[in-house]
Amino acid sequence: MSRELRDRIRRARRRQIGYRIEARDPLVLEVESGHSGRSHTVVPHIAYCGCEDRKYRQLPCWHLCALAIDEDVDRRTRSAVLEGIANHTTDIELEIDDLHDRIEELHDRHETWNEATDELAREAGVVREPLVTGGNIEFTPLPERRDKPRDVIARIAATAGGS
Numbered sequence: 174m175s176r177e178l179r180d181r182i183r184r185a186r187r188r189q190i191g192y193r194i195e196a197r198d199p200l201v202l203e204v205e206s207g208h209s210g211r212s213h214t215v216v217p218h219i220a221y222c223g224c225e226d227r228k229y230r231q232l233p234c235w236h237l238c239a240l241a242i243d244e245d246v247d248r249r250t251r252s253a254v255l256e257g258i259a260n261h262t263t264d265i266e267l268e269i270d271d272l273h274d275r276i277e278e279l280h281d282r283h284e285t286w287n288e289a290t291d292e293l294a295r296e297a298g299v300v301r302e303p304l305v306t307g308g309n310i311e312f313t314p315l316p317e318r319r320d321k322p323r324d325v326i327a328r329i330a331a332t333a334g335g336s
């Protein structure tokens with residue numbers, strides 16, 4: 174377990190959380206921030222809390238932890254928060270799956286474009302026909318460019334009457 178999470182759970186065990194039910198369907202709460210006397214909006218079914226830890230740092234904040242484990246919190250709220258935390262975990266897993274698919278798609282696309290680069294360069298005569306040796310295809314290196322960028326720049330400078 175990360176130190177950050179352990180700290181928040183420890184804090185949730187020690188401190189009682191003040192909260193008020195704002196709406197019931199879906200359940201929306203207003204919780205005391207624990208310092209500075211501010212309050213935050215919590216939406217249990219999506220494990221949302223308006224505090225910085227949850228909103229910006231994407232951590233299970235101490236408010237969510239406290240709402241889940243504080244025995245003075247009503248049972249429905251506690252189970253809604255626990256369920257929301259589990260659902261959010263599943264959402265992250267789905268997002269990871271989507272990213273894996275996207276990476277695979279990009280690999281495939283890269284392979285196609287890479288093949289196109291080789292094939293079209295060969296068709297355009299930029300490289301010679303591959304030599305087949307022992308079943309392995311070997312490419313001869315690209316011929317040297319006739320104009321190296323530095324030569325081109327020097328020539329332009331000379332034409333422009335520069336030093």
Ligand SMILES: [Zn+2]
Nearest residue numbers: 222224234236
């Ligand atoms: Zn929070």
